[in-house]
Amino acid sequence: MISAQLVKELRERTGAGMMDCKRALQETGGDIEKAIDELRTKGLAKAAKKAGRVASEGIVVSYIHGPGRIGVLVEVNCETDFVAKTDDFKQLAHDIAMQVAASNPEYVSREEVAEEILNHEREILRAQALEEGKPEKVVEKMVEGRLEKFFKERCLMEQPFIKDPDKSVQELVHENVARIGENISIRRFARFEVGEGIEKDTEDFAAEVMAQLK
Template sequence: MAVTAAMVKELRQSTGAGMMDCKNALQENDGNIDAAIDWLRKKGLSKAAKKSSRVAAEGLVAVSVAGTDSAIIEMNSETDFVGRNEQFQDLVRDVASIALKSDGTVADILAANSSVSGKSVEATITDAVATIGENMTLRRAAKLSVSQGVVASYVHNSVAPNLGKIGVLVGMESSGDAEKLAALGKQIAMHIAASSPLALGPDDLDPSVVERERNVLIEQAKASGKPDGVVEKMVEGRIRKFYEEVTLLKQTFVIDPDVTVEGALERLAKEIGVDVKLSSFVLFKVGEGVEKEESDFAAEVAAAVKG
C-alpha cells in the first residue's frame, strides 16, 4: 500500500514521532495506522496514545434525562457554524427527547415522528439539509437507565442547555440520598469528559485491547535484556498501570486526586450508609473516530477570487 503524506501526518499527530520514523513505520506495516503506532512504540520512538486521534467532524451531542432514564445522541454537520444555528439546535434537542422514548437505536429514532415537523425524524433531517444547506446525519445514540438511584449528566463546551461538543451519562445505582448521588454523579461525569476512560473496570475492557497492550509491553520489556521471569513481572506491573490509566473505577479522581473514582464511591457509600454502585456510563465526543477531509481554506478562497 502506498504511504501518503496525509497518512504520515496523521501518524505524527497521534504519536509525536519524527516524520521519517512515521514513514518507515507505515511502510513496514502496509499503511496500517494502528500497527504503525505499535511498531513505533516497540522501537521506543513513540509514547503512544492509547487511542489514535482522529480529525473531528462537526455537529452537536445532546443529552436528555427523565428520572432514572436517559438518552444521548450525536448529530453531525459539515461545519461548526451549523452547531450555532438555532434551527439545528432545536432539531438536535427534539431528536434527543425522541431517543429517550425509543429503543435507543438510530433506526428506531429515525422512524419516529418529530414534534418539530410532524414528519419522521429522517424526513425532518432531510428537510433541514435542504433548508440549512449542509449535509447532516444522526450518527449514533445510546440509552442508560438505573433501577433505583439517579442518572447524572454533563455536557462540555455547551452551546445551549444539554447541547455541546462532549456529552456524558452516568448511572448511579443506590437507595441512598438522591441529592448526594446526583452531586457525585455529576463530578464523575465531568471526570469522564476529561479523562476518556475506555471501560468501567478491568473486566469490562475489550480483551483485544488488553492483548495488544500486553504484546507491546512484552517487546519493550524484552528490549531491556532482563531474564524472562523479570520480564513477566515487569509486564504485569505495567498492565496494572494500564488499567489505572484507562478504566474509570481505577483512575485517579480528577476532582479529588487523593482517591480513585472507586474510592470516591466507597466514601459516599460510607457517608450515606447504603451501597453505591456506578453501574455504567456513556461518553460521546463530536466526531470521535470520524475522518473528515481537510481542505486548504486560503487556497479555496484564492481560487474563488480568480473565478
C-alpha cells in the first residue's frame, strides 16, 4: 500500500498532481526514484513546473450533443494567442467539452468544492459506514476513501477521460502541456440539458409512465 507521506514527498519533489504521484508510485512498487522517472517520461513533472505561469489567453468552445438535447460551453486557457489558434489546443478544448457533456461534472477541480459541502458529505458517508456496522477505527479511512470517489465523479479534472478511461482529465491536460510547451488550465464550463430543472406537467408525466408500462 502506498502511504500518503510517500505521495506527499513525490509531489513535493516533482510538483506533479497528487493522483499522478500516487499512480506513478503504484506502477513502480513504491520506488520513489523510479516514480520520478515515470513522471518525467510522461511529461507530468515538466507540466507541473509550468502550472504557476499565467494562462490568460485561450478559447471558449461549444459542443452540442446529438439532436441538440445537451449543450456545453467551456473556457480553456493557455499562455499565448498563438497556441490558442493551434489545432492541438482546439482539439483539447473540444475533448474537454465532450467530457462535460458526457460526464456532467459539477466542479472543475476539488479545490472548488466548498468546505461546508465536504463536511456534509463526510457526515453522510460516516453515517453510512456506521450503519453498515463498520468498526469505529476503520470508519474514518472508509470516509476518506469514499470521498475520493466523490471527487472522481464530480470534479472534471479527476474524472476518467471518456476517450481513454485509463487516464484522468488532469493527465490529459498535463500531456498537452508537455507537448505544447505552455501552461493550460480549464477555467470554467456550463452545461445545459433540455428540460433540466423543469417540473413536468402531471398529465404529460402520467402519459410517459403509461407508455413505458405498455
